[in-house]
Amino acid sequence: MLQLSLPDIKSQLQRAGFKLTPQREALVQVLIDNKTAHLSAEEIFMLLKQTHPDIGLATVYRTLEILTQLNAVKKVVFEDGIARYDLKRKDSGHSHHHLLCSRCGVIEEVFEDLLSQIEKNIEADYQFKILDHRLAFHGICKVCQSLERDSGLNG
Structure with missing residues (x-):
């Protein structure tokens, strides 16, 4: 199955009244680039800081919450209690x-x-x-x- 793409997520955000800001776009790109990694918010934040040093952890959490509510991202919690994020797949x-x-x-x-x-x-x-x-x-x-x-x- 194909993973949701950046244009797919941009459309979902726009339909819900949100913009695809540079920070949101960078976060989605991190998820796309690390599609099998099951990254936590903190791991996403650390990867984003490399290219977007001005981004804050609160922005990462807010964006992940929006993407989860839009069903573009799935939040998964394993036994370690850490929430990890998977980009949804098309037709899934x-x-x-x-x-x-x-x-x-x-x-x-x-x-x-x-x-x-x-x-x-x-x-x-x-x-x-x-x-x-x-x-x-x-x-x-x-x-x-x-x-x-x-x-x-x-x-």
């Missing part, structure tokens, strides 16, 4: 899923919607209209598994 009705490595902390994304039949069952059985779902799998990534195998063979 649901959030994507995550694979969280317990060893190194890497976060991988799964874009397949594996829960559509479960959602249908829940909606039918509980008369509950599902708008979205979040799913995170916890385990050990292939790199850490390989390192464990290698250290077991060599140790």
Whole structure:
């Protein structure tokens, strides 16, 4: 699936009565450039400071809040309690899923919607209209598994 582009987000902002200021544009570009990084507001701020030294952390938080409300950005909170931000994908009705490595902390994304039949069952059985779902799998990534195998063979 394709990620939302800068023109897509500019259109969303304009429809909601907001302008695409240089600071907002730079923030969106950071999200586009780091699409798999799951950046926190503070990490986005530090990246923005490199090219926009005048930007404030409050501006980053306000912009992320606006983009979240416009459904251009998805706020995800993992077990560490830190809010991280994902740029939404085009034609994406649901959030994507995550694979969280317990060893190194890497976060991988799964874009397949594996829960559509479960959602249908829940909606039918509980008369509950599902708008979205979040799913995170916890385990050990292939790199850490390989390192464990290698250290077991060599140790």
